[in-house]
Amino acid sequence: xxxxxxxxxxxxxxxxxxxxxxxxxxxxxxxxxxxxxxxxxxxxxxxxxxxxxxxxxxxxxxxxxxxxxxxxxxxxxxxxxxxxxxxxxxxxxxxxxxxxxxxxxxxxxxxxxxxxxxxxxxxxxxxxxxxxxxxxxxxxxxxxxxxxxxxxxxxxxxxxxxxxxxxxxxxxxxxxxxxxxxxxxxxxxxxxxxxxxxxxxxxxxxxxxxxxxxxxxxxxxxxxxxxxxxxxxxxxxxxxxxxxxxxxxxxxxxxxxxxxxxxxxxxxxxxxxxxxxxxxxxxxxxxxxxxxxxxxxxxxxxxxxxxxxxxxxxxxxxxxxxxxxxxxxxxxxxxxxxxxxxx
Ligand SMILES: Nc1ncnc2c1ncn2[C@@H]1O[C@H](COP(=O)(O)OP(=O)(O)OP(=O)(O)O)[C@@H](O)[C@H]1O
Ligand code: SF4
Ligand SMILES: [Mg+2]
Numbered sequence: 185x186x187x188x189x190x191x192x193x194x195x196x197x198x199x200x201x202x203x204x205x206x207x208x209x210x211x212x213x214x215x216x217x218x219x220x221x222x223x224x225x226x227x228x229x230x231x232x233x234x235x236x237x238x239x240x241x242x243x244x245x246x247x248x249x250x251x252x253x254x255x256x257x258x259x260x261x262x263x264x265x266x267x268x269x270x271x272x273x274x275x276x277x278x279x280x281x282x283x284x285x286x287x288x289x290x291x292x293x294x295x296x297x298x299x300x301x302x303x304x305x306x307x308x309x310x311x312x313x314x315x316x317x318x319x320x321x322x323x324x325x326x327x328x329x330x331x332x333x334x335x336x337x338x339x340x341x342x343x344x345x346x347x348x349x350x351x352x353x354x355x356x357x358x359x360x361x362x363x364x365x366x367x368x369x370x371x372x373x374x375x376x377x378x379x380x381x382x383x384x385x386x387x388x389x390x391x392x393x394x395x396x397x398x399x400x401x402x403x404x405x406x407x408x409x410x411x412x413x414x415x416x417x418x419x420x421x422x423x424x425x426x427x428x429x430x431x432x433x434x435x436x437x438x439x440x441x442x443x444x445x446x447x448x449x450x451x452x453x454x455x456x457x458x459x460x461x462x463x464x465x466x467x468x469x470x471x472x473x474x475x476x477x478x479x480x481x482x483x484x485x486x487x488x489x490x491x492x493x494x495x496x497x498x499x500x501x502x503x504x505x506x507x508x509x510x511x512x513x514x515x516x517x518x519x520x521x522x523x524x525x526x527x
Contacts, residue, residue, distance in 0.1 A: 203230035210267035219478035223249040225431035238418040239411045241428030247411045251377045256284045289320040293368040297379040300360035303352040310334040310348030337370040358389035377409045427451045430485040436512040447513040
């Protein structure tokens with residue numbers, strides 16, 4: 185029954201399809217004066233071409249660190265300490281920075297958390313898109329071609345061409361966020377990671393920005409990793425959901441199954457904490473706090489908060505298992521079921 189901490193088992197794929205991205209046993213650490221923070225602690229998942237995968241979890245669970253690792257943008261004191269990130273079969277982890285620089289935006293792009301604040305306040309929007317195009321291109325293109333590409337990127341996110349001549353302060357929050365999406369998709373990457381793309385926006389604009397991302401995803405056939413806290417938004421937007429807890433994946437399941445029958449007690453609580461009509465909008469949080477990533481508890485990392493905790497949970501790390509096709513869970517409650525199915 186005892187199992188390694190690793191989540192390196194191979195996720196299932198639909199017959200005939202190959203994942204565009206395969207992450208295996210990925211680990212990221214930050215060294216601090218008070219100890220090593222295990223921000224991503226051995227996670228594995230596949231992303232299929234054109235798929236929308238949601239990544240949820242409480243604040244500090246490591247979601248943005250996964251995004252930054254996939255872009256190879258972890259900066260000291262952080263480092264990728266293990267694992268593989270195979271983009272169309274090519275491992276990004278050992279790539280020289282020069283090669284990785286060409287892959288960014290062209291193959292894999294990110295709309296970072298708080299993206300609209302990352303726009304350069306003193307550069308016109310179209311110049312910022314052109315900078316991205318020039319930075320990551322393999323061949324030189326004329327100014328006119330670049331300008332046309334930048335303007336069509338703006339149109340693809342529902343912004344008028346003239347917006348390209350504007351500076352960030354002349355744009356509303358929703359327009360700025362669209363401009364960031366235009367920068368991310370300008371090179372037509374295979375994978376886009378959107379880190380909480382709507383969190384700073386009001387509800388109506390959130391919906392519009394989300395619709396823009398989903399329409400682009402559909403039109404370009406790009407695979408999207410959507411990071412967020414909002415389980416309701418995820419339910420409407422993604423094909424599969426990955427639930428992260430304290431640097432590990434607790435569960436990865438298709439969105440319909442995860443809401444119909446969550447496998448992990450943490451997923452159950454996340455769904456239960458969604459405001460319900462009869463609660464009159466009151467938010468019900470999950471009791472307790474996540475562990476310090478500098479000194480993790482033994483056994484299952486969720487055991488101090490788990491309503492279904494058993495003796496074994498305090499001692500042994502649950503294995504990350506494929507319980508049913510496309511459904512992965514790390515919880516002792518399911519290990520026996522998995523063993524029986526395997527016999
Ligand atoms: N530069 C850094 N130095 C030290 N620790 C860091 C650094 N960046 C992140 N961490 C730690 O890594 C852990 C994961 O952080 P991360 O930003 O990935 O979480 P998150 O799930 O994206 O949270 P949120 O929902 O608040 O955006 C946290 O404990 C955080 O404090
Ligand atoms: S392994 Fe045990 S403590 Fe962890 S989620 Fe499952 S039942 Fe709860
Ligand atoms: Mg984050």
